[in-house]
Amino acid sequence: MTAPQVVQRRPAIARLAYGEWSVLWRPRAVLASGLVVLAMLVFALVQLCTGDYPMTPGEVFGTLSGRGAAAQEFVIYNLRLPRLLTAALVGLALGASGAIFQSVTRNPLGSPEIMGFTMGASAGAVATVLVLGGQELAGMGGALVGGFVTAAVVYRLAYRGGGVQGFRLILVGVAATALLDSLVSYLLLRARLQDAEGAYTWLVGSLNGADWQQVQIIGLTVAVMIVPVLAIGNQMRLLEMGDDLAQGLGVRVAVTRRRLLVIGTVLCAGAVATAGPIAFVALAAPQIMRRLTGGSVSIVPAALMGALILIVGDLAAQQIWPDTQMPVGIPTLCIGGTYLAWLLYQQSRASRL
Amino acid sequence: MTTDLQTQPPPGNRLRAHDLKLQYGERVVAENLSIDIPDHSLTMIVGPNACGKSTLLRSLARLLAPNHGSVVLDGQDISRYPSKEVARRLGLLPQTSIAPDGITVADLVARGRFPHQKFLRQWSTDDDVAVTAALERTNTADLASRFVDELSGGQRQRVWLAMALAQETPLLLLDEPTTYLDIAHQVEVLDLCAELQESGERTVVVVLHELNLAARYATHLIAMRAGQVVAQGAPKEIVTPELIESVYHLRCSIIDDPETGTPLVVPAARRSAPRVRES
Numbered sequence: 148m149t150a151p152q153v154v155q156r157r158p159a160i161a162r163l164a165y166g167e168w169s170v171l172w173r174p175r176a177v178l179a180s181g182l183v184v185l186a187m188l189v190f191a192l193v194q195l196c197t198g199d200y201p202m203t204p205g206e207v208f209g210t211l212s213g214r215g216a217a218a219q220e221f222v223i224y225n226l227r228l229p230r231l232l233t234a235a236l237v238g239l240a241l242g243a244s245g246a247i248f249q250s251v252t253r254n255p256l257g258s259p260e261i262m263g264f265t266m267g268a269s270a271g272a273v274a275t276v277l278v279l280g281g282q283e284l285a286g287m288g289g290a291l292v293g294g295f296v297t298a299a300v301v302y303r304l305a306y307r308g309g310g311v312q313g314f315r316l317i318l319v320g321v322a323a324t325a326l327l328d329s330l331v332s333y334l335l336l337r338a339r340l341q342d343a344e345g346a347y348t349w350l351v352g353s354l355n356g357a358d359w360q361q362v363q364i365i366g367l368t369v370a371v372m373i374v375p376v377l378a379i380g381n382q383m384r385l386l387e388m389g390d391d392l393a394q395g396l397g398v399r400v401a402v403t404r405r406r407l408l409v410i411g412t413v414l415c416a417g418a419v420a421t422a423g424p425i426a427f428v429a430l431a432a433p434q435i436m437r438r439l440t441g442g443s444v445s446i447v448p449a450a451l452m453g454a455l456i457l458i459v460g461d462l463a464a465q466q467i468w469p470d471t472q473m474p475v476g477i478p479t480l481c482i483g484g485t486y487l488a489w490l491l492y493q494q495s496r497a498s499r500l
Numbered sequence: 501m502t503t504d505l506q507t508q509p510p511p512g513n514r515l516r517a518h519d520l521k522l523q524y525g526e527r528v529v530a531e532n533l534s535i536d537i538p539d540h541s542l543t544m545i546v547g548p549n550a551c552g553k554s555t556l557l558r559s560l561a562r563l564l565a566p567n568h569g570s571v572v573l574d575g576q577d578i579s580r581y582p583s584k585e586v587a588r589r590l591g592l593l594p595q596t597s598i599a600p601d602g603i604t605v606a607d608l609v610a611r612g613r614f615p616h617q618k619f620l621r622q623w624s625t626d627d628d629v630a631v632t633a634a635l636e637r638t639n640t641a642d643l644a645s646r647f648v649d650e651l652s653g654g655q656r657q658r659v660w661l662a663m664a665l666a667q668e669t670p671l672l673l674l675d676e677p678t679t680y681l682d683i684a685h686q687v688e689v690l691d692l693c694a695e696l697q698e699s700g701e702r703t704v705v706v707v708l709h710e711l712n713l714a715a716r717y718a719t720h721l722i723a724m725r726a727g728q729v730v731a732q733g734a735p736k737e738i739v740t741p742e743l744i745e746s747v748y749h750l751r752c753s754i755i756d757d758p759e760t761g762t763p764l765v766v767p768a769a770r771r772s773a774p775r776v777r778e779s
């Protein structure tokens with residue numbers, strides 16, 4: 148048996164080889180991702196320790212390994228762990244879908260919230276809850292349906308000359324967002340006050356009251372998408388060099404792009420169905436990671452960064468405003484909004500937009 | 501079935517196109533266009549702007565499906581191959597290419613290996629050898645760790661060429677590989693094309709605007725105008741003042757290249773031939 152060995156010949160091409168098998172990796176991307184995972188673990192531990200019922204890290208580990216008191220078990224297993232896992236998984240899904248859409252549109256603004264899918268999912272949920280009078284689970288279904296229908300309509304309108312064009316997707320998406328926004332406002336205005344309050348959770352993403360059911364939904368979404376995401380990464384990278392070049396290298400351009408759009412839509416819709424439209428994570432995570440790793444947007448690092456942002460954001464929401472049930476969408480909106488402003492400023496300076 | 505084709509070369513040249521009709525939407529660029537790329541040749545395609553050279557190259561590489569007719573690669577319609585199989589036999593360097601932000605030269609050139617890679621076998625010694633050789637042949641080895649978007653136009657052009665070389669295809673189509681290059685680098689790139697062809701492993705097709713260089717380097721020259729092949733053959737036989745006049749509407753005289761004896765096109769001086777250039 149040969150041990151896995153790292154072979155590095157040139158600065159930018161490193162591979163991990165094991166017998167016949169070998170995978171390419173970029174040292175800087177792996178390093179950055181490793182640091183993000185480390186930070187995630189630290190903040191996760193902080194999250195498990197803090198709250199109305201503070202625990203020491205020792206107690207947390209004890210409880211996780213089955214040696215905790217009943218109260219501790221209740222707090223960890225029923226309250227904090229599902230909430231933490233939901234945050235991490237939703238963050239993974241949002242970060243990954245953001246990376247996919249930004250790559251397909253070749254535009255850092257090409258994230259699901261700008262392209263209308265997030266709003267579509269919200270509108271679906273709000274309509275289900277207010278018009279059909281559904282409960283939480285129905286709201287989730289509505290979000291999934293809303294997200295997919297919006298995506299289908301946006302793709303259809305952006306389709307021209309045998310393919311979907313990145314910039315058209317963004318333009319059509321912005322228009323769709325505006326339309327759906329006014330639809331949601333209309334529905335909320337017509338609704339009774341307490342109904343409207345319930346529907347409102349679907350307009351600002353929140354992890355309040357996240358339980359194992361949420362973990363299951365988003366966990367399943369992420370699990371199903373892992374293999375397709377890993378398998379399509381290289382093709383996605385080649386697509387960024389233009390259709391002609393990618394196809395010249397043997398990438399089936401139209402098929403690959405369609406698959407990417409489906410994967411991105413599923414991940415985004417799953418995230419919104421679980422936790423509502425958490426703002427700007429999909430937009431900011433891939434770009435922050437791109438700056439840390441160098442190179443272009445890639446899915447796995449972006450997904451990890453998304454998870455980190457959401458864990459930190461949720462912790463902030465709980466810590467800074469402990470008595471208010473502050474939805475996690477607010478801190479992510481602050482982080483992401485600041486980031487977006489900075490991005491636009493940078494781009495206008497480089498006059499690339 | 502495809503392995504059969506590799507072991508027993510079918511009769512005729514590896515890359516042919518028969519009776520093509522090429523169009524973008526409603527705009528017809530070429531009709532009844534047939535072309536045969538001689539094996540082991542350095543074929544140069546010349547012709548005025550917008551006559552359809554790039555379009556022809558795109559259809560030969562299956563980037564553009566003909567509305568009529570077919571492109572035949574190794575005896576079989578090119579549209580019937582799996583994409584990666586085409587990419588292992590035929591490489592294309594498009595006229596313009598965009599490098600993603602923040603990618604290094606080595607990274608970009610390595611992408612040329614994609615058709616040879618598998619999901620769990622992404623990088624082999626062959627890949628290493630091919631990338632190193634491509635970098636060296638294009639004089640870009642010392643740029644390997646630089647970022648592509650920080651290179652000069654000419655350096656970038658050579659990096660793209662390195663990527664196409666790393667693909668290691670027996671057929672190589674290059675669309676204006678010498679744009680942006682100074683005269684020394686132009687000659688270097690064309691020398692490289694000649695070397696590739698002379699080594700006997702590759703058939704190289706180049707679209708070129710430099711008539712005199714095309715005539716010097718081509719073993720087979722194809723002159724196009726308005727989507728049609730006007731003349732083809734050895735440069736010495738086909739390059740005449742009449743041909744240049746009919747292809748470019750340009751009066752000229754032809755002399756022998758003092759270095760190689762190939763035809764040298766000397767445009768008529770303005771004084772002796774005052775005329776308004778057609779567009």
Ligand SMILES: Nc1ncnc2c1ncn2[C@@H]1O[C@H](COP(=O)(O)OP(=O)(O)OP(=O)(O)O)[C@@H](O)[C@H]1O
Nearest residue numbers: 524527529547548549550551552553554555556595
């Ligand atoms: N994507 C496209 N959509 C529509 N028309 C196109 C497209 N690409 C090229 N054309 C048109 O097809 C014709 C042939 O273009 P092509 O690019 O093949 O010319 P060319 O011979 O390569 O010219 P050049 O020497 O300038 O590169 C032109 O009239 C051009 O306007």
Ligand SMILES: [Mg+2]
Nearest residue numbers: 553554595675
């Ligand atoms: Mg051209």
